[in-house]
Amino acid sequence: MKLQRLMVVIDAEHQQQPALQRAVEVARETGAALHLLQVEYHPSLESGLLDSRLLDRARETIVRQSCEALRTSVAHLSAEGLQIEVDVRWGKRRHEEILSRVAVLQPDILFKSTHPSSALRRLLFSDTSWQLIRRCPVPLWLVHDAESRGKRLCAALDPLHSADKPAALDHQLIRTSQALQAALGVQAEYLHAQAPLPRSLLFDAEVAQEYEDYVTQCSREHRQAFDKLIAQHAIDRAQAHLQEGFAEEVIPRFVREHNIGLLVMGAIARGHLDSLLIGHTAERVLERVECDLLVIKPERKG
CATH class of the missing domain: 3.40.50.12370 (Rossmann fold)
Known part of the structure; x- marks a missing residue:
C-alpha cells in the first residue's frame, strides 16, 4: 500500500x-x-x-x-x-x-x-x-x-470466505495492515471470528446427535484455514487470534479489550441488487465499535 x-x-x-x-x-x-x-x-x-x-x-x-x-x-x-x-x-x-x-x-x-x-x-x-x-x-x-483510541490496528479476516468474498481479499487486508504497521509504527493484530450453526436451529433429532462432532470439525477447519493464511505472511503467532462467536459481537469486544485504534475490514459488491447488502457486517460492526474503520475493496483485475 x-x-x-x-x-x-x-x-x-x-x-x-x-x-x-x-x-x-x-x-x-x-x-x-x-x-x-x-x-x-x-x-x-x-x-x-x-x-x-x-x-x-x-x-x-x-x-x-x-x-x-x-x-x-x-x-x-x-x-x-x-x-x-x-x-x-x-x-x-x-x-x-x-x-x-x-x-x-x-x-x-x-x-x-x-x-x-x-x-x-x-x-x-x-x-x-x-x-x-x-x-x-x-x-x-x-x-x-x-x-485515536490506541496505537494498535486489527485486521478482521475470514479465511473460509463465509461472507462470499474472494480469497485474495484476506491477503490484501494483511498486506495493508503490515504496510500501515511499518509506516505508522502501530502494532497489527489479526482476528478471525468463527461461529458454528447454533444448536437451536437443528430440528432433526438424528442430526442433533451429531452436533458435537460438527462443532469439533467446524473448529478444526477454521483453525487450519486461519493458520495456513497467517503462515503465508510470516505473522507472529502472538498477533493471530481465533475466537468463537459472531463477527459483530467478537470484533467490538476484541477492539475494546485490546485498545484497538483502527479496525481493517473488507467489503465486496456482487451486483446491482446485492449492493443493498454490501458492507453488511462492516455496517453492524461500525455501529458497535468506538474506533476508526478502514474499509478495503478487492483489487480490480486488469
Whole structure:
C-alpha cells in the first residue's frame, strides 16, 4: 500500500474535523500530500424561480468564500511543511461528487469523519458514509473520533470466505495492515471470528446427535484455514487470534479489550441488487465499535 496522496472529506456543517486530524497524523509520518475536498450545497440556490445567472453567481460566491475559509483554516499546516491542496465544489449529491473526485485523483486512502445516523437514514441511503462504504473503490478510512483510541490496528479476516468474498481479499487486508504497521509504527493484530450453526436451529433429532462432532470439525477447519493464511505472511503467532462467536459481537469486544485504534475490514459488491447488502457486517460492526474503520475493496483485475 502506497501512502503518497491522501484525500480528506471536509464536513462544513461540523466544527470538528476528525478525518483531517487523522490524515494529518498519517501525512506527518509518511510525507504524503493532502487533498481536502469540501462539497457545498444549499437547496435555496436551486430554485427555478430565480434568474439562472444570479443563481450561478451566488453558488460561485459560496464556493469561493468556502475555499478561502478552508485555506485559511489549514494555513498553519501548510506553514508546518505539509503539502495541502484545497478543493471546494458544488454538488447536490455529496457522495457522488466525492466519488467523482476519487476517480480522478486516485488517492491511496480516502478519509471521512463519521457522525451518528439513524437506521431510517441508512435505509434511505441518505448518509454519505454508508454510500462510500458500498461504492468507494479506494481504501476508505472512517474516523470515529479526533482522539485515536490506541496505537494498535486489527485486521478482521475470514479465511473460509463465509461472507462470499474472494480469497485474495484476506491477503490484501494483511498486506495493508503490515504496510500501515511499518509506516505508522502501530502494532497489527489479526482476528478471525468463527461461529458454528447454533444448536437451536437443528430440528432433526438424528442430526442433533451429531452436533458435537460438527462443532469439533467446524473448529478444526477454521483453525487450519486461519493458520495456513497467517503462515503465508510470516505473522507472529502472538498477533493471530481465533475466537468463537459472531463477527459483530467478537470484533467490538476484541477492539475494546485490546485498545484497538483502527479496525481493517473488507467489503465486496456482487451486483446491482446485492449492493443493498454490501458492507453488511462492516455496517453492524461500525455501529458497535468506538474506533476508526478502514474499509478495503478487492483489487480490480486488469
